[in-house]
Each structure stands twice: as C-alpha cells, then as structure tokens.
Amino acid sequence: MKHAAEMLSELGLSSVDQLFEDVPREVRTNGLRLPRGMSEAEVLRHVRSMMAQNLCADDHPCFLGAGIYNHFVPSAVRTIVSRSEFITSYTPYQPEVSQGMLQALFEYQSYIAELTGLDAVNSSNYDASTALGEAASMCMRLNERKRFLVPEAMSWERKSVLRNYAAGPGIEVVEYSYDPYTGELDLEDLRSKATPGTSGIYVEVPNFLGVIDSHAPMLKQEFPDVALVVGANPVSLGALKAPGDYGADICIGEGQPLGMPMSFGGPLLGLFACRQEHVRKMPGRVIGMTRDAEGEKAYCMTLQTREQHIRRSKATSNICTNEALMAVAAAAYLSILGKEGLETLAKVNMARALKLQKLIGQLEEFDSPAFDAYHFNEFAVRTPVRPEKINKLLIKKGIIGGLPLHGHIRQLEDHMLLCATELTSDEDMERLVEALREVQ
Amino acid sequence: MKHAAEMLSELGLSSVDQLFEDVPREVRTNGLRLPRGMSEAEVLRHVRSMMAQNLCADDHPCFLGAGIYNHFVPSAVRTIVSRSEFITSYTPYQPEVSQGMLQALFEYQSYIAELTGLDAVNSSNYDASTALGEAASMCMRLNERKRFLVPEAMSWERKSVLRNYAAGPGIEVVEYSYDPYTGELDLEDLRSKATPGTSGIYVEVPNFLGVIDSHAPMLKQEFPDVALVVGANPVSLGALKAPGDYGADICIGEGQPLGMPMSFGGPLLGLFACRQEHVRKMPGRVIGMTRDAEGEKAYCMTLQTREQHIRRSKATSNICTNEALMAVAAAAYLSILGKEGLETLAKVNMARALKLQKLIGQLEEFDSPAFDAYHFNEFAVRTPVRPEKINKLLIKKGIIGGLPLHGHIRQLEDHMLLCATELTSDEDMERLVEALREVQ
Amino acid sequence: MYRQAKHDRRLIMEKDGSSDFDVPFSDDLQGLEDFAPAGMLRESLDLPSLPEREVVKHYVNLSQMNFSVDNGLYPLGSCTMKFNPKYADVLASLPTVAGLHPYQDEDSVQGALRLLHDLELALCEVSGMDAVTLQPAAGAHGEFTGMLLAKAYHAKSQEPRTQVVVPDSAHGTNPSSAAMAGFEVIEIPSGEDGCVDLEALRAAVGERTAALMITNPNTLGIFESQIREIAKVVHEAGALLYYDGANLNAVMGRTSPGAMDFDIVHFNLHKTFATPHGGGGPGAGPVGVRERLVPFLPVPRIVQREGRYRLDYDRPDSIGTVRSFYGNFAVLVRAYSYILRKGADGLQEASERAVLNSNYLKRRLAPSYPAKYKELRKHEFVVSCKRLKEERGVRALDVGKRLLDYGYHAPTIYFPALVEEALMIEPTETETRETLDQFAEAMLRIAGEDPELVRSAPHNASVRRVDEVFAAKEAILSYRAFKRRAAKSSPKG
Amino acid sequence: MYRQAKHDRRLIMEKDGSSDFDVPFSDDLQGLEDFAPAGMLRESLDLPSLPEREVVKHYVNLSQMNFSVDNGLYPLGSCTMKFNPKYADVLASLPTVAGLHPYQDEDSVQGALRLLHDLELALCEVSGMDAVTLQPAAGAHGEFTGMLLAKAYHAKSQEPRTQVVVPDSAHGTNPSSAAMAGFEVIEIPSGEDGCVDLEALRAAVGERTAALMITNPNTLGIFESQIREIAKVVHEAGALLYYDGANLNAVMGRTSPGAMDFDIVHFNLHKTFATPHGGGGPGAGPVGVRERLVPFLPVPRIVQREGRYRLDYDRPDSIGTVRSFYGNFAVLVRAYSYILRKGADGLQEASERAVLNSNYLKRRLAPSYPAKYKELRKHEFVVSCKRLKEERGVRALDVGKRLLDYGYHAPTIYFPALVEEALMIEPTETETRETLDQFAEAMLRIAGEDPELVRSAPHNASVRRVDEVFAAKEAILSYRAFKRRAAKSSPKG
Ligand SMILES: Cc1ncc(COP(=O)(O)O)c(C=O)c1O
Ligand SMILES: Cc1ncc(COP(=O)(O)O)c(C=O)c1O
Numbered sequence A, B: 001m002k003h004a005a006e007m008l009s010e011l012g013l014s015s016v017d018q019l020f021e022d023v024p025r026e027v028r029t030n031g032l033r034l035p036r037g038m039s040e041a042e043v044l045r046h047v048r049s050m051m052a053q054n055l056c057a058d059d060h061p062c063f064l065g066a067g068i069y070n071h072f073v074p075s076a077v078r079t080i081v082s083r084s085e086f087i088t089s090y091t092p093y094q095p096e097v098s099q100g101m102l103q104a105l106f107e108y109q110s111y112i113a114e115l116t117g118l119d120a121v122n123s124s125n126y127d128a129s130t131a132l133g134e135a136a137s138m139c140m141r142l143n144e145r146k147r148f149l150v151p152e153a154m155s156w157e158r159k160s161v162l163r164n165y166a167a168g169p170g171i172e173v174v175e176y177s178y179d180p181y182t183g184e185l186d187l188e189d190l191r192s193k194a195t196p197g198t199s200g201i202y203v204e205v206p207n208f209l210g211v212i213d214s215h216a217p218m219l220k221q222e223f224p225d226v227a228l229v230v231g232a233n234p235v236s237l238g239a240l241k242a243p244g245d246y247g248a249d250i251c252i253g254e255g256q257p258l259g260m261p262m263s264f265g266g267p268l269l270g271l272f273a274c275r276q277e278h279v280r281k282m283p284g285r286v287i288g289m290t291r292d293a294e295g296e297k298a299y300c301m302t303l304q305t306r307e308q309h310i311r312r313s314k315a316t317s318n319i320c321t322n323e324a325l326m327a328v329a330a331a332a333y334l335s336i337l338g339k340e341g342l343e344t345l346a347k348v349n350m351a352r353a354l355k356l357q358k359l360i361g362q363l364e365e366f367d368s369p370a371f372d373a374y375h376f377n378e379f380a381v382r383t384p385v386r387p388e389k390i391n392k393l394l395i396k397k398g399i400i401g402g403l404p405l406h407g408h409i410r411q412l413e414d415h416m417l418l419c420a421t422e423l424t425s426d427e428d429m430e431r432l433v434e435a436l437r438e439v440q
Numbered sequence C, D: 001m002y003r004q005a006k007h008d009r010r011l012i013m014e015k016d017g018s019s020d021f022d023v024p025f026s027d028d029l030q031g032l033e034d035f036a037p038a039g040m041l042r043e044s045l046d047l048p049s050l051p052e053r054e055v056v057k058h059y060v061n062l063s064q065m066n067f068s069v070d071n072g073l074y075p076l077g078s079c080t081m082k083f084n085p086k087y088a089d090v091l092a093s094l095p096t097v098a099g100l101h102p103y104q105d106e107d108s109v110q111g112a113l114r115l116l117h118d119l120e121l122a123l124c125e126v127s128g129m130d131a132v133t134l135q136p137a138a139g140a141h142g143e144f145t146g147m148l149l150a151k152a153y154h155a156k157s158q159e160p161r162t163q164v165v166v167p168d169s170a171h172g173t174n175p176s177s178a179a180m181a182g183f184e185v186i187e188i189p190s191g192e193d194g195c196v197d198l199e200a201l202r203a204a205v206g207e208r209t210a211a212l213m214i215t216n217p218n219t220l221g222i223f224e225s226q227i228r229e230i231a232k233v234v235h236e237a238g239a240l241l242y243y244d245g246a247n248l249n250a251v252m253g254r255t256s257p258g259a260m261d262f263d264i265v266h267f268n269l270h271k272t273f274a275t276p277h278g279g280g281g282p283g284a285g286p287v288g289v290r291e292r293l294v295p296f297l298p299v300p301r302i303v304q305r306e307g308r309y310r311l312d313y314d315r316p317d318s319i320g321t322v323r324s325f326y327g328n329f330a331v332l333v334r335a336y337s338y339i340l341r342k343g344a345d346g347l348q349e350a351s352e353r354a355v356l357n358s359n360y361l362k363r364r365l366a367p368s369y370p371a372k373y374k375e376l377r378k379h380e381f382v383v384s385c386k387r388l389k390e391e392r393g394v395r396a397l398d399v400g401k402r403l404l405d406y407g408y409h410a411p412t413i414y415f416p417a418l419v420e421e422a423l424m425i426e427p428t429e430t431e432t433r434e435t436l437d438q439f440a441e442a443m444l445r446i447a448g449e450d451p452e453l454v455r456s457a458p459h460n461a462s463v464r465r466v467d468e469v470f471a472a473k474e475a476i477l478s479y480r481a482f483k484r485r486a487a488k489s490s491p492k493g
Helices: A004-010 A016-021 A040-051 A075-081 A098-116 A128-143 A156-167 A187-193 A214-223 A276-281 A308-314 A323-362 A389-397 A427-439 B003-008 B014-018 B040-051 B075-081 B099-116 B128-143 B156-167 B187-193 B217-222 B276-281 B308-314 B324-361 B387-396 B426-437 C053-061 C086-092 C110-127 C137-158 C173-180 C200-203 C228-238 C291-296 C329-365 C387-393 C398-406 C432-450 C453-456 C468-474 C479-489 D052-063 D086-092 D110-127 D138-155 D172-180 D198-204 D226-236 D289-294 D329-365 D386-392 D396-405 D432-449 D451-455 D468-474 D479-490
Strands: A147-151 A172-176 A198-205 A227-232 A250-254 A269-275 A286-291 A297-302 A378-382 A415-419 B147-151 B172-178 B198-205 B227-232 B250-254 B269-275 B284-291 B299-301 B377-383 B415-419 C131-133 C161-169 C186-189 C209-214 C242-244 C264-269 C287-289 C301-305 C309-314 C381-384 C424-427 D131-133 D163-166 D184-188 D207-216 D240-245 D262-266 D287-289 D303-304 D309-314 D381-386 D422-425
Touching: A004 A016, A004 C329, A016 C329, A040 B128, A040 C086, A040 C110, A040 C329, A075 C053, A075 D086, A098 A227, A098 A269, A098 A297, A098 A323, A098 C053, A098 C479, A128 A147, A128 A156, A128 A198, A128 A227, A128 A250, A128 A276, A128 D451, A147 A156, A147 A269, A156 A172, A156 C137, A156 D468, A172 A187, A198 A214, A198 C479, A214 C242, A269 A276, A297 C468, A297 D163, A308 C200, A323 A378, A323 A415, A323 A427, A323 C053, A389 A415, A389 A427, B003 D329, B014 D329, B040 D086, B040 D110, B040 D329, B075 B324, B075 C086, B075 D052, B099 B227, B099 B269, B099 B284, B099 B299, B099 B324, B099 D052, B099 D479, B128 B147, B128 B198, B128 B227, B128 B250, B128 B269, B128 B276, B147 C242, B156 B172, B156 D138, B172 B187, B172 C186, B198 B217, B269 B276, B284 C161, B284 D468, B299 D468, B308 D172, B324 B377, B324 B415, B324 B426, B324 D052, B387 B415, B387 B426, C053 D226, C086 C329, C110 C131, C110 C264, C110 C287, C110 C301, C110 C309, C110 C329, C137 C173, C137 C209, C137 C242, C137 C264, C161 C173, C173 C186, C200 D432, C209 C228, C228 C242, C228 D198, C242 D329, C287 C291, C291 D198, C329 C381, C329 C424, C398 C424, C398 C432, C398 C453, C398 D381, C424 D468, C432 D086, C468 D451, D086 D329, D110 D131, D110 D262, D110 D287, D110 D309, D138 D172, D138 D198, D138 D207, D138 D262, D138 D287, D138 D289, D163 D172, D172 D184, D172 D207, D184 D198, D198 D226, D207 D226, D287 D289, D329 D422, D329 D432, D396 D422, D396 D432, D396 D451
Parallel strands: A147 A172, A147 A198, A198 A227, A227 A250, B147 B172, B147 B198, B198 B227, B227 B250, C161 C186, C161 C209, C209 C242, C242 C264, D163 D184, D163 D207, D207 D240, D240 D262
Antiparallel strands: A250 A269, A286 A297, A378 A415, B250 B269, B284 B299, B377 B415, C131 C287, C264 C287, C301 C309, C381 C424, D131 D287, D262 D287, D303 D309, D381 D422
C-alpha cells in the first residue's frame, strides 16, 4: 500500500493492525479462506469460459417470454447507459451536480406517464413483482381496506412476492379464476369475490397467458370504488389503450422489455404509475421539476417526506437503491424508437406471435393456441408430452423452448407458453416447428 | 425525410431532383445496385454470424507475432477510447474546445519520448511501416544524402512500404545481411554498405527474428555522421535501453502492443520520435504545450508550417488523418500499467518466450531457437516440414500457429516464427507442443 | 477551478425530428389489422420522434451534467462510493450473461448457476454465515427479506414476537423494512459514546422482540466494541441479531458478522463489492444466515450435485420469494468478478486501506471539522459543522454545496442525527493519498472562505442551488403533468 | 447558455499513486535475470504509476473537455462530420474482429476476408470503379497510393510523365501526396465561377502530365458541370483523372466518379461511410480504379474462388504494398456495417439529405453571410465574412471561436483560399432542421453581437483563446522536453 507507512505515522501508528485494535480479540478473524487474487486477464478468461457453458439467446432461437422478453436493444442504449457519469453515480442527493441523471429520470417518468396515461410515476421499483406488492399496500393506504384480488393466471413468482409484501400490512390476497376457453378473466368469479372489503383488483393486460383481456376496459365501471391496478407490458402499450384511459388508479409493469437485456432475470425495472391525486401515497423515489436560485429550470428528488430516510418506520416504502440506470435505459430506448417505432414494434410482436401460433397449429399433436382470444406476443399451446421433456429435446437442437405452465397454474399440466418477438426470425420458427414434429 | 418538403419550398424547389440539376445528364446515375437496407438488428446478426467464421485469439491459443502482438488490453482502455468525446471528435482544429484530446495526445507524446529517450514525438503515423518510410525521407532532409540501409531480416510489408515511400524522393534502399548463427546484424556487411553517400541506417531491436541485437548500442559510434533510425517494440522498452540513449536520431515502431487489439492488422499506430533539434524536419501532426489568453496552461497543434495544408507540395508529409485514437489508447494503456507494470510486462514476455523456446527445443525434429541469441517475445524455429502445413494441422486443433518466415526472408524456407506473450498460458504451450509432436 | 458542463436543458419531448429506427419484420404488417379486442386499441401516443443522432447527443450532454465516481472523489458516507473496475462491466455484458432468459432449462445455464453458487460460497466466507440467498435487489430489500426470515423463524417456533429493536442512529431503511414486514419498531437511543446503550437495549429487549438490527461499525464509523454483550442480550432474549451490511467494507478479513454472532446479514454488493451504483441502482442485497435460518431462505435454492447445478424449489419452510428470479444477475456477475480479482488478501487489504484512508482524512480535517467520540474510526467518520455554523453562519449543507464547486461530491449531510450539523465522510480505499490531501485542503479552505460565498454555493455546478421546496409543493413528476398544469394556469387553458 | 466542463489540468505524469495492474505470470520472473545482451538493459524509466481509478478519472475528465459530434453540430467543411451510429462500434469490437492476427492462415479468417471482399464490391458500385483496394489508412494515404498507381501505369507504357496538375482550390494533401510520390506539382488557378478553368487546364496539361487531381463537387460545394470536358482534356493528353473522394457524400446514387470518367478514386470511409474520426484517426482511404489500372493495385488482393477467399500476392505488376496488412480492418468493418444498414436507397437518401441540409442552411445564413458564385450547392458551401470584417472588424476566425460559445464546433476557416475570410460549412445529413435553424440563429446573432465580445471569444470553452504562436516558438512536444527546459531556465538548473 503506497504511502501507508507515512499515513500511519501521521496517525501516530506503526502498523495497520493498530487500526483494528478496537475490534475485540474474541471476534477477530484471521483473514479469509478464499483463493488468491487473479490478474484482470485471468478473471476475464475465467468468467468468460464459465459463461460459455450457457446457451444464450444471441446465438440460439429463444421462445421464452412470460414476463421477460428477448427484444432487440439498440446499440445506442448501451452507449448511453455505459456513460461513466450515469453508471458510476449514485442517487442524485446533490441535485446541482446531478441534473443529468435527474433530467433523464424525469424523462423516464414522463415516458411512462404517457404510456400508462397516468401523470405520476416513480423513478423505479425493483421489478414488476415488487411493484405489485407495493401497489397492494398503496391500495390499502388509499381506501383502508385489506382485500386484494389477483388473477389465478399469474406467475408463481409474482404471487409469492405479493404474499410476502401483503403479509406485513395484513392484506388478504384472493385469486379470481380465468375462463378455460378464452384465457380471459372469469367475470362472474371476480364479481363474487369483490366483496365490500375489497381494496384493489389487479388485472394484467396482456395476462400471463399472453391474452389481451377484453374485460379490462370495463372493470372500473363494474367496480367503481375499488382501486384498479393494471399490470401492463409496456411494449404492448405502443398499440393498446393506456390503462389510465380506462380508469386504472395504479399501473405497474415490468420495464425490462424497454431496452434491457434479459440478463437471466436481473436487473429488471419495476414500473409504477398512479393518478396525480394519489401521488403522496406512492412508494419510491420521484423526481420533480423545479427551478434553481436564479429561476432556471432544474430537477430534484421530491416528496421525500414519504420516504424511509425521513419517515422511517412510517414510510410508504423502504426502497432506497432502486433500478435508476434501467430507467435511463428505458428513456433512451423509447427515445430511439419514438412514437412510430413503438407502435410498429407492438404490432410486429403480435404479428410474429400470430405467425408462430399458426405454424404450430398445423402440427396435429399440438393445440395452438390453447386459448381462443387475442394474444400479444405469446400464447399457450397444449403439448402431447410434458413440456419439460420437449425442452430437453430442443436444447439438444440448440433451441431454447417455451415455459411449462403447470409450475405457475397447476391445472395447465400439459401446456407450454411460447413467445415470439421482432427477433424471432422465420428460420427460428421453422427450426422450432421441425423439432416439434419429432415430438410424439 | 422529415420537413423535406418545407425545406425544399423555402428554397423555392419542389423536388429533391432539382437539387441535382447541376449534375449533367450524361453523368447521372440511376441509384445504386446494392441490396435494400437492413434494420440494425439484422445488421448485427448478419455481421456477427459472418465473423463467427473466424478463429480468434480470445478463444484459441495464438503464437503469431512478427510485429502485431496478442497482448492483454485492460478493460479500462476500452472504456476510455470509447468515450464519445474522444471517438467522435476530429483533429483538434479548435484547441479551445479540444483540450481533452490535445492533452491526451501530449501525454502520448510524453510517454513515447520517455520510452524512446527522444524529446520530440509526433502524434502518430499510420503504422510502423509508413513511419519507416517517413523516417527515410526525413533522414534525407537531415543530411541530403540518398542511401538508406535496412536489415535483410525485416518483414516483407515493411520493405515494400519503404520502397514505395523511398521512390518519390529517389532514395536508394540497400539491405545488409544478418549473421546466420545469431540472427544479429552482420556488422561486416553493414560496414561494407555504409558508403559515404549513406543517409541513414535502420536497425530493429528486437529484430524481425525476435533477436535483441547486441550491436545496436555501438552503431552511432561506428557510423557517427549517418542518421541512426531504430525500430523498437515499445513493450520491449520497458526492459531495454532507450534508443535515444545510444544515439538514435529517430525512433519508429509499431504502437499496437500498447493497448490495441490486433484487429486483423488495423488500425495500428506508427510511433515516430526524434531528437529535439530535428523537430522542424519531422513529419506528422504534433501537439505543443502553450497557454491561453489568460495565461493558463493549454495545448494546441503546432509547427503546422511543416504540414500539407500550409506547405502543400513542400510539406514534410502528406499525412492528415492519422491514428489519434490509438495514441490515446497507448497513453491510457501506459498509464494503467505504470512504470512497474511495463517493466514487468517486458520481462514476463521474455520469460514466456524462453519457456516456449525450451519446450519446443525438447522436440527432436524441431530446432528451437534457430538462432543463438537473446530474444524478446518471439523466436524462429526450424521445422521438419513446411510451416504452412503445420499451420493447417494446428487450425484443425483450434491452434493459431506461427509465421512461416520464407515469405519474408527467402532463405528461411523451413523456419517458423513463434511468439509468446503474457497471454500465452502453460496450457496453451502444452497444447502446441502436443500438436507439434504429431508433425514428422 | 473546476466547472461542470452546461448544455441545452430542453426535455427530449421538446425536441423535433424523426426516428430512424427500423423494426425488423415491419413489412409483414401490411394487411394485418385485427390485433386486439374492440376498444382496446390505442388512439393516441404522444411520444417524441428523433433520430439516433439526437438521442445520443441528448443523453451524452446530459451525462456531462452528472457527477460520478469516475469524475472524482465521492465521499458520501454510508454509501461506499469506491471505484468500479471496468472488467466487471465487460463481463456483465457478455452475450452469455446478458442473453440468458431466467426460465431456461437448468441444462442450458450451468455456467450461470455455477457462478451464483460460487458467489454464495464466497459471501458465506466473507460474512461467516452458513448460507446466502442472492435474490434481494438492494440493501433495503435484503433487510425486508431478513425480517421475513426472522418472522418465519419465530412463527415456526410459535413465538408471537412482534417487535424489532433499532438504534436511533440506524439507517432509515432498517425501521422501514421491519415495519413493512409487519413488525412494530422500537427505537433505542444511542449512548454517550455514540454506541449502543446496553442499558437501553436491555430495557427494550424482551420476549416480544423478534430481532435487533444494527450495523457494525456503526453509522459514526465506530466499532461497537461491546458487540459480544449486545449479542448476548439479544440471544438470551430469544431474539435474532441482524447485521446491516452497509458497513462491511470496514472489516473484511479482520472480523465478520459471523464472528460477532449475528444471525442474519445483508450485503450491499454495490458498496462493498464495487458494482456501480447506476445513479441509484441497480444494486444487489444478498442475505446470509446461520444454519438455523437456512430452511426459511427464499426458493429456488441453487444446489450442486455431482458437478451439476439445479434450482431447488422443494423447501417447505421457505418464505417463497421476494422478487422474480434469482437476483440482479448482471450485478452479481460483477461482484463475483471483483472477488476473483481481489482474492483473500485483496479483500482484506481493501478494508485495511479504507480504514487507513478514513482515519488519515479525519486527522487532516480535525483543525476545522472536529469529530466527537473516540479517536479511532473504521471506514468512515462523522464531523460536525456546529462551530462553523455558530461562528460563521455556515451550515453543513453549505459546506457540502461548496465542495461541489471544487469538483468533489458532498459527503452525506445531517445523518446520523445524533451529531449536530453532521458531515458523514467515507473516502473508500480506492482514493490515493494525494486525493485525500487535496480534498482536505479544499475543506479547510472552505472553513475560512467568505461565508456568503459558501452559503450561495454552488457556483460552478450546472445549476445554482435548487429549490426543493418548490418541487415538493408542485409535485410535477412528468412532462404530461407539466403540460396539464401549464394549460390550466394559462388564460386560454 | 452552453458551457464546457473544466477539470484539473495536471498531466498524468504529475499525479501520484501506485498502479494496481497485475501482469499474468509475473511470479515466474523470480530468479530470471539474464534476459538481454550486456548494456542493453534499461536503467531508468520515468513513468508515472497510478491505480486504474486515477487513470479512468483523468481521461474521463479530459474527455469532457473535448467537443465531439456526439455533443453537437460539427459543421467542419470538407470533413463530413456526420453521426457515427453505435452498432458499428459494437461490431468492430467483437472478439471475432478484434482478436484476429493479420498473419493467420486464410482458412481461419474466412469471415474477415469475405467482409473485405464484399466491401470492395460495394465500394465499386458506389464509385463506379472496377476494383478497389482497402489498404490505405486515410484519404491522404489513398491519394499517395493513387499517385503510385498512376506512376506505375505510365511507367509500364514507358511514358516519362512527371507532372500532376492540381487546382489551387485543392486540399493540401493533393499536391503533397503527388509530390511524395515523386511528381512535380502544377497548380492551376480556379475560374471566375470557382470551378476548374478549362483554358488554364488545357494550358497546363500535356505529354508530361501524369494526372489531374480534383474533387467534384469541389471545395466550394459546387458541382463541376464541365466535368465531361475536363475528363476529355485529361484523357486526350494521355493522363489519368484522379477523384479526391472527400466529397463523395454529395452524390451517392446520383452520379459517380465512374460515370464522370475518373480513373482513380480514393474514399474517406471516415467521412462518407460514417466511421468515427477518433480525434484525428483512424480513418480508412480505400482506392478504386478502372480496369486498366487493376494490375497495379497493391498486394495482397482478396480473391474468391468457389466460395473460399484467398490472399493473392502473385501480381507481377503490383506496386507492392503501402502499409502493413489489409487496411484499418476495424474501420472497414464499421463502414461495411453502415452500408448494410443503409442499403441502396439509404445511401442515396443520405446524399440527398446532405445536399438539402446544405442548401437550406446556406439560405438561412444568407442575410449576414453571403456566398459567392452560383446558388445551388451540394453537401457544403463557403460563405465569406469579408463584409463583417470590413464593417465590424470581426474575422472568420472570430466567428468560428464565438460559435464555440454556443455549443457548436466551428466551420473550417480560411479554406479554400479563393474566398476571402472563408467559412466552409458542411452540416451533413444527420442533422435535423431544428438543429440547422438553431445554428443559423446563432450565426446571425453573432453577426450583430458586440465585436469585442466576438473577438475575445471563446468565453465558454474550457480555456480562453489559445496562443498558437507561443506553442510554435517553444516547440515543447513532451513532458520530458518541458522539464528539460524548465531545468535550463531555472537558476539552479
Ligand atoms: C447503513 C445502510 N443501511 C442500508 C442501506 C440500504 O441499502 P440499499 O440502498 O442498497 O437499499 C443503506 C444505503 O444507503 C445504508 O447506508
Ligand atoms: C478534400 C479533402 N481531400 C483529402 C483529405 C485527406 O483525407 P484524410 O484526412 O483522410 O487523409 C481531406 C481531409 O480532410 C479532404 O477534406
């Protein structure tokens, strides 16, 4: 350690050990039992070769979706989020030297506001699942009721996370079922469960089965005094109605499709938007527009009295470090696509999935799609053998198959969720169909 | 094209065609016979899969050197040269807004000055070969003589480029031979060729055969009034004497080893340094230290009266666009390695090559090293069969073999130049030796 | 003198152009119309449209108006703003890292699973814990996870423990996380020496106590030397001891939460393990536990059998999961790479140098910025601007703002609350002595500068002092809201 | 208003720390000493030693003091500073691009050879030439190569042609390259209309003429509409017609050097094909030729046979080579990717928009910045500040410096010499109308600003006006030279 001796001597010390004299002898440890360090060259080689054990979607057709999607990320997004000034800064506690990040996050909020049709947006939750958990708590803060209805057709993770977030405040999570023919929500069942103590109803558009639920636009009329929480795929909002426009009080979603790689599921980006009137009940960091001492436009974090570092145990959320850089990625991504780009992207996704649906539908043994409805970019198919078995076979052919659904929705034992995006080429589809032909 | 119609109408035009009315009808073309454009996603996929046809040194042991070396490039170098402000700027014609690039280039010049022991450095030539060509012309400018001596043991490319640069000014290029036992220069032969009209002597340290020539330090004493031009591998200068310290008037070299990937041989970085007293005869852009209107330290391009945009046909060189970003890479690289890093690197390269030399020497059929001398990071071996044949065999085993020497030095028919660097692992060496065992 | 860049401040929504982005397969859309149920198609979408050129320019210029670690010293106490080495970013963006879907069959992600497994083991070693989950996305999320674990643990033994004890100096996330998990939070005051007051602790802890959450060294950078007694009090009451790992950078190799008898630990990989903070995230907040808490850890667990790695969901006592999938993988890859690079000695040296730098800087600042309590600190320290305020009317906030003019980020201000006019300073190990000396000089100079100059700082940042009150009053969080408001307040609106 | 960042100006050599770089296998050095001949080992090496942290900080901060295309409009005439799309950088840094050694056996680099071959064909199509070599590293290098080809061509037919004719408006590299190749340079004056004066040309061209070098559109942005006559004069004299491709961005798809009857062409891929200029390089300057010059092209030629690509060295008439290996490969990969992305229509549209932008901007500037000669320009135009100088004492240089204050790069100044107080402006196709309008506004405002303010500009750059005379007088090109000089001038030295 350079200068260590001089620095120690300025402190009147002669050894580094003396810096740790305040650590009681009984709790001291004697170094770490870890390997010796490696040079940078060796680290790169080591990790690179370890990761070469993975099949990745850059080199192999991938038909997985279910919340995380293999979309194209424009190279410029990477350029932007790799900027030292963005990636190596922290939460903009000093707004005067952080206008760059603050404005980028304000733009992110503005984009999500426009997509969701809701004026108030926070500058990120960890992911869609935790955003849903926070949304349930927020509903309770809004109307002081404790019953929260969610679709049965929802991912295992999202249900589990919600239950964990709901447990503290004592929110009761109740599932409503789906129509086995259309995959849409079962309105009768929902009505029966929306008892007077109901705080919020959560609906996903498109839902976990890829279905664009035609009931969504009427729910607010149907249940006017229950908080409506919509879970949306932001790419789909390029073509589909804004949840705010059909009465959503809160909109959450997974922001990963907006310019983030899949990265094995992390980092993600929890979208969170709500009506302006609810803004002080909202969780998470928010960036507000303001001015500086000379009256110039400026941005800063605001409404901090909701937050943990001031309100402590009474805060609207404990969230501190969030997914800010992913929010910048989303802003950059949406800026590059622009209005027409996002619209077209949404439609191309529907078209690609439709094409795949039909191709698989031609295989006798597969029922594709399993549900009779409009889909966004994914759809369930009924498979002749267990989907896990199919996936093992596909891996041998260098194809990353779809999601076996029964781990999420028990009764869908022989169902697989398949996804296509603008990155799914005709050749990819043909390779899949060829491979599926061998499945009997 | 957005706004095109409005813009045209402001010009009083109604079609884009009118913008090209001044192109005589007879020379007009009707579009290009090229494929339609692709989306960015398709371009990435297309080029990536095309490049997947290559064997690359990241994934395969590589024993090629001969001027271009597979050294480790610290990730931070890439971070630095990828900065938008560096990579998307141009020659710093406006020094006031270009201090960043100017200072970085001044630092590059300072590093090369220290390594070579010469005070004046330009801010790059295209590569070592063209730097050599320019050096020959500069020698002529220095002493108005026209005979330039170069080693026979030199790469084909360097000889050819030199001849092309020498032709214009009418410089006669004469080769002196090497000692067939040591690979060092043949001093007798050199003496015999250094006739009175000799302008300059070029010597490489290490030379093309990887040999650290022990004659280099005495050449200036031996030929005091001939310009001495030394070609140096800059990494070797971490351990070897600075050419300026043994009398070099000019030092050139290939800068690629200083933090640049091999990139199939381009971009490269032509190093060019000379004694301060020769500075006004030097080719290429140079950055000088100065001050601004308030007396603050600043940098700018200087000595431009030597250059083509002012002197036109009388310029010291025609060079305009050079390899500036590579010079920044070199500065960043040397900064990261630091004094100890570069010293160690030079020594490790010698040690790795020595190890490989010995390992191959144990194979009966191979004569390794073919020359009895000190080597830097490469050395020639005599092979039992044609080196090209060996390379084809090695490719099948995923190994990138050495350089067949006879394309460069005719008489070295059955010789291969092999290189080892700090990236050549023991396992790489063992794989090579195993494979060579099969060669009979 | 330092000066931050200043560029065009228009929002991207206020710029004009047209996008040059091409969506693959958009030709196929011809003739396709019937995509969605009636009434579900969007009618308007008010997004800007700009060529890549404008977007890159916009964000590159914005970035220059943002201070970051790569620009200079960022001595933000408690946040460990150390340098983020660049090889880690390279690895995190490999196609074989970035291009993995979390639902891939285990057979196709063996490398990824192995990395996660190895990282868990390394974190066990650093913390002295028996098992680690990598799922939590940040420190606070780790705390929340830890609290759920504590709850599940006590529930299993049917103990109705409903309270979590937290010192008043704790980071706000501690009480907040405990509350979110459904606990009642009991705050205890710090002692005279800035450490946990054992008497107050004894008084607060009882049979309803589920856990005590503390960090060691504490927020003052002081090592709680009574840690063994604290642990004894907590454990004897049947409660668990929770370690807020935000300060782990002080002690690696020298002690560990395990050695101090903690039961649950969270890590902030974005602090101790050098992953970049990303302007506020992503981070990663793994949680380590002792044996008896292992059954409750989130699923899936990554298990290894005969060299193959699997995801194990079959854990009946598990709390389930706290987020989708396996954690912030790209961040975990960075932390893993950092650990490989440093190795055992390197990690320990990092802590040693962090502590040396902190004590050295504290000594250099002493003439104008006194630090109460005892002399020796760990990786950070807290000084007070009380005297400066009294004598010159310059507050901690002002000093922080003035530091921006010198090209430094400000320290953490007004935390912890037990120090009046607090500046909480954490230089980290990646700063050279030269940097520390220069920073100290700037700090000392500020103490003597014209108070008005300091109070009106910053002067060299891209904007002057920002009006935070106005922001909170207006609560304009989007361009949409801004336009709506402008429309309202304009006479024509 | 715009303001450039300002950071610590110390040289990296003036900073203090210690490197944290580890060389692999450095442990093996133990005991090894006898590396080099006696007297060849280095005794001193005065390099700084700094941790990665300091190096990254240093260069990131320096970069913020450098204006670039990504920061804003860079209307540097003749340089085509268009936006450089980022996918091209991604591809250029693929391991399968960056990790190739130029001496690899052809079998192991088929992808690279195919790319080069395809790029040659695409450039043939754009230029209307029959074959292209990708070797030259920059435009001037291409010119030099072209001159060598001309020389070889004439030598082959045993014609002692020793002169190259160049208009006085030509870029300085043209005469310089011709001279370097050993030709005598004959400069001819431009005509009244700023174009080649056919009479002067006829007078200059003769049996000693090897070639005429021109660019079309010319440096004024004017299309030489007598190009057919020019070609005729040159060819009838038995000379070759050389096209300086720096202005190719004006005409893609609309005409080509081939259609105009040129024999040799160089491209500046860093201009027309959007590869980044890198602060002054690397670029790439491929050369295209007509059939009769093909035998002289540099070796190796990339040839395709039955789907395999080979390097062909067996060309007896070849001039040899002009640099090591096959050109600036990473730059060529970028240009190739750009061509793929744009396609036939995209390239033509680029030229069309470049011309539209140029004429539009010229019109907007006309009130204060008149442009002589005819109305219609191609991709660039030259205005004169003569009136401004006469009326307000503000020179072209001052306008350029003042533009820096507005966040724009300056145009090219004082070139070509035929226009007094010239500003040569090339907006390129990648700028939006909004940007052009804003730039025009700034230019017009400057014309009316306080002359003293303009003459003392820049005020918002990281330094004030730089003393170039002092630099040339001192000629301090390295820190080493600086220290030596300081030592000399100090009394103790
Ligand atoms: C002491 C302490 N605990 C907990 C946290 C919360 O960690 P995170 O921001 O990662 O959620 C922080 C973060 O600043 C902290 O400083
Ligand atoms: C008209 C013209 N010709 C030739 C050149 C030389 O090209 P390069 O800088 O690539 O060597 C330039 C470069 O600015 C130019 O503008």
